[in-house]
Amino acid sequence: MTAxxxxxxxxxxxxxxxxxxxxxxxxxxxxxxxxxxxxxxxxSAFKPADQILTDPGLIPKDLTLxxxxxxxxxxxxxxxxxxxxxxxxxxGSIVGNLFSCSLTAYAxxxxxxxxxxxxxxxxxxxxxxxxxxxxxxxxxxxSQFDLVNTYWPLLIPKFLATDAFFVFLMxxxxxxxxxxxxxxxxxxxxxxxLTFWYVVLPLMRPALVTTxxxxxxxxxxxxxxxxxxxxxxxxxxxxxALNSMVDSETQSGVGMLFxxxxxxxxxxxxxxxxxxxxxxxxIATTGLK
Amino acid sequence: xxxxxxxxxxQPPVEAPATKRPAxxxxxxxxxxxxxxxxxxxxxxxxxxxxxxxSLYLAFTDYDILxxxxxxxxxxxxxxxxxxxxxxxxxxxxxxxxVSVPLQLGxxxxxxxxxxxxxxxxxxxxxxxxxxxxxxxxxxxxILWREIFGDAGxxxxxxxxxxxxxxxxLQNPKTALATLIVLNVWTFGSPMVIFLAGLRQIPxxxxxxxxxxxxxxxxxxxxxxxxLLTPIIFFNLILQTIGAFQTFTQAHIISxxxxxxxNSTLFYTLYVYQQGFVAFDMGYASALAWVLMAVIGxxxxxxxxxxxxxxxxxxx
Numbered sequence: 001m002t003a004x005x006x007x008x009x010x011x012x013x014x015x016x017x018x019x020x021x022x023x024x025x026x027x028x029x030x031x032x033x034x035x036x037x038x039x040x041x042x043x044s045a046f047k048p049a050d051q052i053l054t055d056p057g058l059i060p061k062d063l064t065l066x067x068x069x070x071x072x073x074x075x076x077x078x079x080x081x082x083x084x085x086x087x088x089x090x091x092g093s094i095v096g097n098l099f100s101c102s103l104t105a106y107a108x109x110x111x112x113x114x115x116x117x118x119x120x121x122x123x124x125x126x127x128x129x130x131x132x133x134x135x136x137x138x139x140x141x142x143s144q145f146d147l148v149n150t151y152w153p154l155l156i157p158k159f160l161a162t163d164a165f166f167v168f169l170m171x172x173x174x175x176x177x178x179x180x181x182x183x184x185x186x187x188x189x190x191x192x193x194l195t196f197w198y199v200v201l202p203l204m205r206p207a208l209v210t211t212x213x214x215x216x217x218x219x220x221x222x223x224x225x226x227x228x229x230x231x232x233x234x235x236x237x238x239x240x241a242l243n244s245m246v247d248s249e250t251q252s253g254v255g256m257l258f259x260x261x262x263x264x265x266x267x268x269x270x271x272x273x274x275x276x277x278x279x280x281x282x283i284a285t286t287g288l289k
Numbered sequence: 290x291x292x293x294x295x296x297x298x299x300q301p302p303v304e305a306p307a308t309k310r311p312a313x314x315x316x317x318x319x320x321x322x323x324x325x326x327x328x329x330x331x332x333x334x335x336x337x338x339x340x341x342x343x344s345l346y347l348a349f350t351d352y353d354i355l356x357x358x359x360x361x362x363x364x365x366x367x368x369x370x371x372x373x374x375x376x377x378x379x380x381x382x383x384x385x386x387x388v389s390v391p392l393q394l395g396x397x398x399x400x401x402x403x404x405x406x407x408x409x410x411x412x413x414x415x416x417x418x419x420x421x422x423x424x425x426x427x428x429x430x431x432i433l434w435r436e437i438f439g440d441a442g443x444x445x446x447x448x449x450x451x452x453x454x455x456x457x458x459l460q461n462p463k464t465a466l467a468t469l470i471v472l473n474v475w476t477f478g479s480p481m482v483i484f485l486a487g488l489r490q491i492p493x494x495x496x497x498x499x500x501x502x503x504x505x506x507x508x509x510x511x512x513x514x515x516x517l518l519t520p521i522i523f524f525n526l527i528l529q530t531i532g533a534f535q536t537f538t539q540a541h542i543i544s545x546x547x548x549x550x551x552n553s554t555l556f557y558t559l560y561v562y563q564q565g566f567v568a569f570d571m572g573y574a575s576a577l578a579w580v581l582m583a584v585i586g587x588x589x590x591x592x593x594x595x596x597x598x599x600x601x602x603x604x605x
Contacts, residue, residue: 020408020409023403023408024408024410027403027404027414031414031417031418034417034418034421034475035417035420035421037433037434037437037443038420038421038424038433040437040443041433044436052436053436053439053441053442053446054441099328100328100329100332103325103326103328103329104325104326104328104329106325107321107322107325107326107329111318111319111321111322111325112318112319112322113318113319113322113323114319116322119326119329122333123329126333126337128531128585128589129337129341129582130531130534130535130578130581130582130585131535132535132558132561132578132581132582133340133341133344133575133578133579133581133582134336134337134340134341134344135340135565135578136340136343136344136347136565136571136574136575136578137339137340137341137343137344137347137575138336138340139565139566140343140354140571141335141340143354156336157332157336159328160328160329160331160332160335160336161328161329161332162332162333162336162337167329191317191321192317192318192321192322192325193321193324196325217423221424221426221427221428223427223428223537223538223541224537224538224558224562227541228562228566238428239427239428239429239538242428242429242432243428243541243542246432246435246542246545247545254436257432257436258432258433258436261428261429261430261432261433262429264427264428264429265424265427265429265430268423268424268427272416272420272423276416279419279423280415280416280419280482
């Protein structure tokens with residue numbers, strides 16, 4: 001009896017399995033294709049410079065760290081300087097965004113005041129404002145205070161809640177928190193500041209984590225703003241330093257360029273590995289890149 | 290989850306029952322709000338509003354940063370009409386936006402659909418496809434792209450294996466822009482993740498109902514998936530279009546800041562940068578920036594107008 005019944009389900013099952021295997025094979029090939037350039041860069045960074053462009057394969061004949069050693073000192077300051085500069089700017093930006101955006105978001109989401117809707121509309125609109133329309137007057141402004149070649153032009157905007165996207169993200173998040181919590185704190189005699197600090201801020205952790213991750217990635221990768229403000233080698237951030245290596249590129253420089261490019265991506269890759277869950281959730285909810 | 294993006298536009302903020310509170314309470318909130326908003330207000334004034342109007346003013350002046358700006362009326366805008374580089378940059382940017390954004394979103398949607406239906410290993414594929422978006426706008430990846438599409442680069446090595454003798458993709462004005470389009474398509478992961486989240490919001494009951502009504506896979510796709518996904522498609526379209534208009538890093542690195550060969554990678558923002566920060570012609574650069582803003586504004590507005598005809602919001 002069972003013999004007459006089983007053929008149909010197993011056939012379906014087998015077909016389904018075959019289809020799924022086909023799908024996975026296709027996807028894996030596509031993944032390999034997508035990731036190939038990255039893997040090629042990693043491998044090339046360890047190849048002797050003259051083999052990088054003559055041999056496109058992934059298995060190096062000789063391994064060497066020369067590219068890293070030479071690249072580290074390719075400019076008239078070692079890359080440790082640029083990494084420290086980038087770290088300083090990135091950490092400063094994170095602190096600035098967390099501080100200013102959370103204050104702003106709390107006021108916009110929870111406090112009653114006359115201009116609230118207008119302020120929120122302005123915040124939304126400024127997400128769409130192209131940066132290029134502001135950058136020239138900003139540059140003139142900062143250069144008049146003699147702040148070119150310092151990090152203030154990069155950091156001051158972060159402390160003034162100008163990354164409107166994060167304000168928006170946090171407002172949306174605070175709105176999902178039960179209002180009863182704030183109200184209970186108010187009844188207990190805590191003012192808006194204590195309520196913010198002891199009740200709302202701790203509950204905002206997921207939004208703060210998302211903000212931290214994206215501020216890190218964006219600031220670490222940022223090129224346009226540092227390119228404009230940082231013209232002396234000793235204040236370069238890593239992307240600006242890479243750019244000036246490109247300018248002086250020779251054929252033997254490819255290995256150094258790859259080695260330093262790879263190092264410049266490492267912090268982001270490490271961040272990606274640890275914060276993947278938050279990252280994916282962050283993009284899914286906000287559309288951040 | 291995904292509705293978060295649409296909510297602020299569509300729903301009024303939840304009002305607290307403030308009316309029953311004594312007036313001093315409201316005053317206290319108002320005063321507190323102003324303290325909370327000190328950074329934002331300063332930023333809005335100094336970093337956004339004043340620069341915005343300053344650049345509007347500068348757009349009508351001749352200004353080289355060393356001498357005070359000189360009013361020149363519409364001269365900057367007249368100059369654009371005869372400026373070949375300006376038109377070249379407009380063309381490059383428009384081609385890039387029109388070609389790379391639909392391609393990128395097409396890939397994103399296709400992969401999201403493949404990954405959506407109960408496939409094992411979703412987390413792995415999602416991360417693998419997302420990784421390029423995370424790195425794609427960095428200087429490092431632009432450098433990598435230079436070497437991939439260069440004279441002796443990876444692509445030509447691959448072509449040589451099958452007997453094709455490729456030329457440098459970056460030195461040829463006909464193909465240089467294409468390499469940057471490929472780079473943008475390569476970063477389809479972030480819209481894909483948004484599509485995946487959107488697909489998950491579509492209730493299973495709708496598919497069940499469609500099946501009961503006799504709809505096959507294709508009709509389910511055309512009549513359930515696509516209509517319900519249109520708000521997300523629209524959101525991604527707006528976001529990626531605005532982003533593509535402002536592409537700078539990749540073009541700067543690929544061409545060494547020149548926009549060459551033959552202006553074929555002279556992205557609009559790169560031209561603004563050259564005028565403003567290389568030639569220090571800040572009046573002209575401001576005029577260019579305002580034209581960019583106007584174009585982005587008009588394109589976004591057109592998208593919103595057109596969205597009435599194809600974006601489907603469940604509630605109306």
